[in-house]
Amino acid sequence: xxxxxxxxxxxxxxxxxxxxxxxxxxxxxxxxxxxxxxxxxxxxxxxxxxxxxxxxxxxxxxxxxxxxxxxxxxxxxxxxxxxxxxxxxxxxxxxxxxxxxxxxxxxxxxxxxxxxxxxxxxxxxxxxxxxxxxx
Amino acid sequence: xxxxxxxxxxxxxxxxxxxxxxxxxxxxxxxxxxxxxxxxxxxxxxxxxxxxxxxxxxxxxxxxxxxxxxxxxxxxxxxxxxxxxxxxxxxxxxxxxxxxxxxxxxxxxxxxxxxxxx
Amino acid sequence: xxxxxxxxxxxxxxxxxxxxxxxxxxxxxxxxxxxxxxxxxxxxxxxxxxxxxxxxxxxxxxxxxxxxxxxxxxxxxxxxxxxxxxxxxxxxxxxxxxxxxxxxxxxxxxxxxxxxxxxxxxxxxxxxxxxxxxxxxxxxxxxxxxxxxxxxxxxxxxxxxxxxxxxxxxxxxxxxxxxxxxxxxxxxxxxxxxxxxxxxxxxxxxxxxxxxxxxxxxxxxxxxxxxxxxxxxxxxxxxxxxxxxx
Numbered sequence: 001x002x003x004x005x006x007x008x009x010x011x012x013x014x015x016x017x018x019x020x021x022x023x024x025x026x027x028x029x030x031x032x033x034x035x036x037x038x039x040x041x042x043x044x045x046x047x048x049x050x051x052x053x054x055x056x057x058x059x060x061x062x063x064x065x066x067x068x069x070x071x072x073x074x075x076x077x078x079x080x081x082x083x084x085x086x087x088x089x090x091x092x093x094x095x096x097x098x099x100x101x102x103x104x105x106x107x108x109x110x111x112x113x114x115x116x117x118x119x120x121x122x123x124x125x126x127x128x129x130x131x132x133x134x135x
Numbered sequence: 136x137x138x139x140x141x142x143x144x145x146x147x148x149x150x151x152x153x154x155x156x157x158x159x160x161x162x163x164x165x166x167x168x169x170x171x172x173x174x175x176x177x178x179x180x181x182x183x184x185x186x187x188x189x190x191x192x193x194x195x196x197x198x199x200x201x202x203x204x205x206x207x208x209x210x211x212x213x214x215x216x217x218x219x220x221x222x223x224x225x226x227x228x229x230x231x232x233x234x235x236x237x238x239x240x241x242x243x244x245x246x247x248x249x250x251x252x253x
Numbered sequence: 254x255x256x257x258x259x260x261x262x263x264x265x266x267x268x269x270x271x272x273x274x275x276x277x278x279x280x281x282x283x284x285x286x287x288x289x290x291x292x293x294x295x296x297x298x299x300x301x302x303x304x305x306x307x308x309x310x311x312x313x314x315x316x317x318x319x320x321x322x323x324x325x326x327x328x329x330x331x332x333x334x335x336x337x338x339x340x341x342x343x344x345x346x347x348x349x350x351x352x353x354x355x356x357x358x359x360x361x362x363x364x365x366x367x368x369x370x371x372x373x374x375x376x377x378x379x380x381x382x383x384x385x386x387x388x389x390x391x392x393x394x395x396x397x398x399x400x401x402x403x404x405x406x407x408x409x410x411x412x413x414x415x416x417x418x419x420x421x422x423x424x425x426x427x428x429x430x431x432x433x434x435x436x437x438x439x440x441x442x443x444x445x446x447x448x449x450x451x452x453x454x455x456x457x458x459x460x461x462x463x464x465x466x467x468x469x470x471x472x473x474x475x476x477x478x479x480x481x482x483x484x485x486x487x488x489x490x491x492x493x494x495x496x497x498x499x
Contacts, residue, residue, distance in 0.1 A: 007269040008351035008359055013417035017348075018221070020325055024414065027462045031218035034211040037157050040165055041204050041211075041242065045249050047168055048200070051187050052252045058187075059180040066173030074169035081165055085158035091463055092154070094474070098481040099396055099436070101494050118159050126163030131177045135189055136453060143457040144490035147483055217460035225418045 030087050036080030043077065089115035139229050146213050146236070153210025156203045164203075192253050201250045208242030255285040260335055262293060264305065265345035267352050275352070278302075279341070290330040290344060291319050294356070307356040314470055317406030320347055321356050327411035327468045347411040349420070363407055366423045369449050370431030375442025377498060393438040400433035400478050402471040409465035409475050415458050422458040423449065425465035425475030432478040435485075441498035447486075456482045 018024040043065075050061035064070050093112040099105040128134060171177050178186070190196050212235035219231045262280045266272065280301055282293045291309055298305045309319040312331045319330045322345040324338055335342065350358035380387065409425035416422050423431075431450050435443045450456055459479045466476040488494040 006353055008353055009267055009275060011349050011351045011358075011420060013348045013414070014322065014325055014345070017325075017414070017417070023464065023467060024462075027414070027464070028218075028221065031214060031221060031460070034214035034218060037161070037207050037211045037214075038242075040157075040161055041207050041246075043169060044164060044200075044204060045246060048191070048249050048253055051184065051191075052249070055181050055184045058184045062173045062180050062183075065169055066175075070173065071170075074165070074173075078162070078165050078169065081157065081161050085162055088154050088158040091461065092158075094477040095480045095484050097477070098484065100485065100488065104392070105396060115158075119162070122159045123163035123166070126160065127167055127171075129190060130167040130183075130186065131171070132182065132186060135186060140453045140457070143451070144483075144487040147457065148487050148491075220418055220458075221414055221460065223418055 026087070030084065033080050033084040036077055036084065040077050040081055043074075085119060089119060137229055139232050146209075146216075149206065149209035149239075150213035151210075153206035153208070153213075156206045157210055160203050161207065188253070191250070197250050197253060201246050204246040204250070205239075205243035208239040208246070209236075212236050212239035255287060257283045257285050260284045260293065261341040262297070263341045263343045264294075264297070264356070265343075265352075266305075266355055268304070268354060277343075284335045286336055288335045290321075290323055290328075290333045290335060290338070290342065293335060293342075294330060294344065305356075306354045315404060317404035320406040320408045320411070321345065322348055322411065327408035329406060329408070329470050332470065347407055349410050349413065349416045350407070358407075360407065362420070363405070363410060363424070363427070366427040367405070367430065369423065370427050370434075371442060371446055371449075372427075372430040372434055374434060374437065374440050375445055375498065376439075377441050387439040389438055396438070397433045397436040400429045400436070400473055400475075403430060403473050403475075404471055406470065408468045408470065409473075412464040412468040414462050414464065415460055419454075419458055421454045423454050425459075425479065426473075428456055428459075428482060429473055429475040429478035432482045435482070435497070443497040444499040447496060450482060451486045456480075456486065459483075 014020070018028045047058075047061055050057040065074055090112065093108055093115055096111055097106055097108040167177065172180075172183050177183060191200050216228075216232050216235050219235075220228065224231055259281050260283075262282055263277045264280060265275060266278045267275050280297050282296050282301075284293055284296075291312065294305070294307050295309070298307070307319070307321070307330075309331065310316040311318070314329055314332050317329070320327060321330050322328075322343075323330060323333045324343050327347060330344070344356065346352045346356045346358045350360065350362070353359050374387075403426050405426060407426065410416055413422070413425060416424055428450060431446050434440045435446060435450075456479050459476070461476060461480055463476045465479075466474045469475065485494060489496050
């Protein structure tokens, strides 16, 4: 690129760009859900570790989660996870709507329906399997 | 080209797979294990202990659980890599990425060890 | 006769021959109800302060010259109605570009990036005119048409949070146009564009904020193009899909 002959002001984003606009705030919060998902993972792994130890350890684990701070923490993780899931499924629906080799392009609307249907089905399946209705 | 960039398609595929695990599977798991079990909606701890062992104490259950947890680690690592760039850490992209992906690898190994012991 | 209202504008000023840095200047403009921000800028230039510099041409959302930050959001000033904006209306040059003067930005970096993706049809062997045209079905056209609507207004560059930190990122419009030709059934240049589109300054930089698509005045949806490009590239990387023209 040829050097500019006039003096210019450097390129920049407006100060506080991500605080000022709701859409940017949503985006930054979405990026931060990386921490939330790691938190969920650690919570699940702690549960599995308790399961491998003893019934007493499992009971202790559930008591911690059932305490007031535990419930507040789980609620925060759940809200973060749901926020992540809904944005992921909505925004992500654009991506597969493309012609791949011989396959015709799928419609974005159809993909969105499949995404939400998958979310509802899998959530119900997990709840039913773990609820004791089946086993 | 830096090593980190050669594997971009791999990082992205792990990110995508983990994102779907997190979006489709984690809400249900968290709802039951984090809320329904502790509040006793689905039975006493001894009962849910037994039920969890039936569902996840076999190779298929272990594999599924391991896949979900480790892919979510990879997803998070990649998402936080982009977050770091947004926070202005672009000049540290390679080291930040290596730390994050190494953490995801550690998470994967930990989940294999912990879920494998079930 | 339309009702006229006095509207307060705060305009970003930078005159390189006299100003050290930026400043904001306030103008009060009598705006009829149907005015857009560009009308007010032209009024300021013609009636109040001839030293103000801004770019514009068609006044109807086609030429892509009048993009600016209006109350912090990238917009074409020819389609931003004054009556719909909160006052004072702050007008600044497009973010993520160097400022030449007042509301005028330097677009050289964008022009270089645009050219780098080779946004034209590439054939391995050109067909002679006698052998007829390159036929294309309506489905083939639909596959890329939306991405060809770009008017190079660069609003997407001003909206992109990645570009704020990574100025070498090829960016939304250029990637969308590269993808547009990759998706064109007449084109055989995918392999030639591969290194630029998927290299360190290419699609992988995108963190999918989706802001480019939100501000695009032509509904091009560059975020879709960038992220579909990632999917195609990933499938080519694991050899599920071939690279056309390789």
